[in-house]
Amino acid sequence: MHQEYGPPGIVVLTGAGISKESGIDTFRDPDGLWNRVNLEDVATLDGWHRDKKKVLDFYNEARGLFRAARIMPNAAHEALARLETEYRGDVTIVTQNIDPLHEMAGSKNVIHMHGREGKVRCMTCGTIFPSDADLSIDSVCPECRTVGELRPNIVWFGEEPMRLDEIYGALGRCGLFMAIGTSGQVYPAAGFVLHVRRRARVRTVELNLEPTENQPLFDEHIYGPATRIVPPYVERILADTAI
Numbered sequence: 225m226h227q228e229y230g231p232p233g234i235v236v237l238t239g240a241g242i243s244k245e246s247g248i249d250t251f252r253d254p255d256g257l258w259n260r261v262n263l264e265d266v267a268t269l270d271g272w273h274r275d276k277k278k279v280l281d282f283y284n285e286a287r288g289l290f291r292a293a294r295i296m297p298n299a300a301h302e303a304l305a306r307l308e309t310e311y312r313g314d315v316t317i318v319t320q321n322i323d324p325l326h327e328m329a330g331s332k333n334v335i336h337m338h339g340r341e342g343k344v345r346c347m348t349c350g351t352i353f354p355s356d357a358d359l360s361i362d363s364v365c366p367e368c369r370t371v372g373e374l375r376p377n378i379v380w381f382g383e384e385p386m387r388l389d390e391i392y393g394a395l396g397r398c399g400l401f402m403a404i405g406t407s408g409q410v411y412p413a414a415g416f417v418l419h420v421r422r423r424a425r426v427r428t429v430e431l432n433l434e435p436t437e438n439q440p441l442f443d444e445h446i447y448g449p450a451t452r453i454v455p456p457y458v459e460r461i462l463a464d465t466a467i
Contacts, residue, residue: 231313231465232399236304237416238319238326241405241433242450246298248290248323267380272347276361276372283376284358287341290323297329300404300450303458305330310462316394320406320413322378335394337385337413339378347373385412395420400461401428405450408436417441431457 240248265271266282297305308315308331317326317334322341326334344355349368361372379385395401401420408414417438420426430442431453439445446453 231311233314233316233394233397234307234311234400234402234461235394235398235416235420236307236315236317236402236404237406237413238304238317238321238404239406239410239413240321241407242298242300242454243321243323243325244405245300245449245451246325247293247295248321248325263381268382269380272375272380276375279375280359280361283378287356287358290341295323295325297325298451300454301325301329301331303455304404307458307461308333312465313399314394314397316398318391318394318413318416320410335387335391337379337387337391339376339386341376341378343377344374345377346370347375352377388412391416392419396423399426401426402431402457403429403438403442404431404454406432406436408438414438429457 261282265275266279272279304315304317304326308317315333317331319326319334319336320338322336322339324340324342342354342356343352344359345352346365346368348370349365351365351367353366359374359376363374364371365374385391395416398420401417403417406413417428417430418441421428421441427444428442429444429446430436430439431446431450433449434447435445446457
C-alpha cells in the first residue's frame with residue numbers, strides 16, 4: 225500500500241547473484257545448470273511443443289537437485305527480510321529468481337516476475353495451482369481434466385514476465401531502487417533503473433559482484449559478494465531512517 229507519510233518506498237530488484245551463495249547456479253555461469261542444456265529445447269514454447277517430456281524431465285531434475293541440496297537463504301536474503309520488517313515505509317522485492325529463498329528468509333512482499341517453483345499451470349485452461357510433484361506427459365489437470373498440458377508456472381524465453389503492472393506501480397512510488405545480483409542484461413528488468421531515473425529524487429544503488437553495463441545509471445555502486453555487501457547496506461538504511 226502506498227504510504228502518504230514516512231520514509232519513501234523501496235524497490236529491490238534481485239537476480240541470480242543473490243542466490244548463488246546459497247548454492248544455486250547462476251544463469252550465466254559456464255558450469256551452471258542452464259548451460260548444460262539447449263535453452264531453446266527446455267525454456268521456450270517451441271521447445272515445449274516439440275518435446276514436452278524433455279522439458280518436464282529437465283524441470284523435474286532441477287527441482288530434485290534443489291531439494292537434495294537442502295538450499296537455505298543466505299545473509300543477503302535475511303537482511304532484506306529484516307529491511308521489510310523494520311523499515312517504516314514500503315519495501316517491495318521484485319525477483320527474477322524462481323527459487324523461494326526470499327520467502328524462506330521471511331520476506332512477504334515478493335513479486336516473482338519470472339514465476340516461482342512449486343506452482344503449476346495448465347496450458348489448456350490456464351489454471352494455476354501449487355504443486356511440488358514431478359510432472360509428466362501423463363499428468364492430468366485437476367480443473368479441466370486435460371492430459372499432458374501441465375507445465376511449471378515459469379516464464380520462458382519469449383513470454384511476458386508476470387505482474388508487470390504491479391512492478392511498475394511500485395517503481396512509480398519508490399524513492400530508493402536497489403539492484404542486487406542481477407546482470408543488467410535481461411529486459412524488461414534491466415530497464416527498471418532507467419524507468420525510475422525519469423523521476424526526480426529517486427536514488428539508485430547497484431549492489432553486485434562486479435560492475436554491469438547499467439553501471440552509469442546508478443548513483444551508488446557497491447561491489448562484492450551479496451552476503452558481504454547487502455547486510456551492511458540494510459543496516460545503513462535502517463540507521464538513516466531510525467526515529
